[in-house]
Amino acid sequence: MAEYWYIAEGFEEKVQSFLTNNGESEVDMMFTVPEKDFNTAGKGSSEVKNLLKRLGVESGVLRRIAVASYEAEINVAAHSQGGVMHSAVFDDLIHVRFEDEGPGIGDIEQAMVPGFSTADDLVRELGFGAGLGLPNIKKNSDAMHIVSEKGSSTLVEFIIFFA
Amino acid sequence: MTKLSEYIAKIDGKNHTPAIDPETIEISGAYVSDMLSDVMGSAKPGQAWITIMRHLNVIAVASMTGIPVIIFSKGNIPDAAVCDKALEEGICLISSNHDTFTLTGILYNTLGL
Numbered sequence A: 001m002a003e004y005w006y007i008a009e010g011f012e013e014k015v016q017s018f019l020t021n022n023g024e025s026e027v028d029m030m031f032t033v034p035e036k037d038f039n040t041a042g043k044g045s046s047e048v049k050n051l052l053k054r055l056g057v058e059s060g061v062l063r064r065i066a067v068a069s070y071e072a073e074i075n076v077a078a079h080s081q082g083g084v085m086h087s088a089v090f091d092d093l094i095h096v097r098f099e100d101e102g103p104g105i106g107d108i109e110q111a112m113v114p115g116f117s118t119a120d121d122l123v124r125e126l127g128f129g130a131g132l133g134l135p136n137i138k139k140n141s142d143a144m145h146i147v148s149e150k151g152s153s154t155l156v157e158f159i160i161f162f163a
Numbered sequence B: 001m002t003k004l005s006e007y008i009a010k011i012d013g014k015n016h017t018p019a020i021d022p023e024t025i026e027i028s029g030a031y032v033s034d035m036l037s038d039v040m041g042s043a044k045p046g047q048a049w050i051t052i053m054r055h056l057n058v059i060a061v062a063s064m065t066g067i068p069v070i071i072f073s074k075g076n077i078p079d080a081a082v083c084d085k086a087l088e089e090g091i092c093l094i095s096s097n098h099d100t101f102t103l104t105g106i107l108y109n110t111l112g113l
């Protein structure tokens, strides 16, 4: 499997410590994201956003989480045969994972290039498919990780700290 | 800054979310695009969004991005389910017969830019 890592400057230690400590999350949520169902896609992101708003997460941070999460959710619906979204809220951060049933990404570096898209006509008609989703996730995340290969499942996950 | 109500009068706009009072919304600028990821990547919270797109995902994009009002150009009218969702999210929906260029120009002038 090919792997892609992005960690924002200055967050290396915090991310490393989160990944090694394996702490208990406060709230866990799971959502299924069916293929090409753009009315269901977005529900998970919306619920996570509402929860974090209630928990008092600052609006700028909330917006980054909402955008990254929605882009990733739309990608599962648009480009995969369906998958699940799993969000884990900790004291100081949120960790959101998207795992789908393939068909995978053959070239992750290429998929990350702004403007690159393999979106079909239906997806483009809706105004998605500008090739800016993965770059938007990266831009809004403190850490982003992709694991995939052609013919396999795709994992996209990100971490955003609350402060 | 301009009151949304003032702008609506200038564009012959119709409010599709009458439960939201345009007198209470101030706009300082807008983002103009029909590509949803472009909006999520570049629109700033508090800006109006001028577009021809009027399906349900547009409301989610506005909500995630912090956009308080969407202006639909060229007589694009959102259907009832879209209006309901917008109300739920507290997003004001306005339609106008003007095209996107004209709507943008009028707002630009109104803001004195």
Ligand SMILES: Nc1ncnc2c1ncn2[C@@H]1O[C@H](COP(=O)(O)OP(=O)(O)O)[C@@H](O)[C@H]1O
Residues within 6 Å of the ligand: A075, A076, A078, A079, A080, A100, A102, A103, A104, A105, A111, A112, A116, A117, A118, A119, A128, A129, A130, A131, A132, A133, A134, A135, A154, B037
């Ligand atoms: N979950 C996924 N499964 C398979 N391919 C994906 C997935 N997510 C993204 N991709 C690939 O990466 C490309 C770029 O994604 P993105 O930047 O979100 O742009 P867009 O969704 O507009 O095409 C997609 O067009 C697709 O080829």
Ligand SMILES: [Mg+2]
Residues within 6 Å of the ligand: A071, A074, A075, A128, A129, A131, A132, A133, A134
């Ligand atoms: Mg995308």
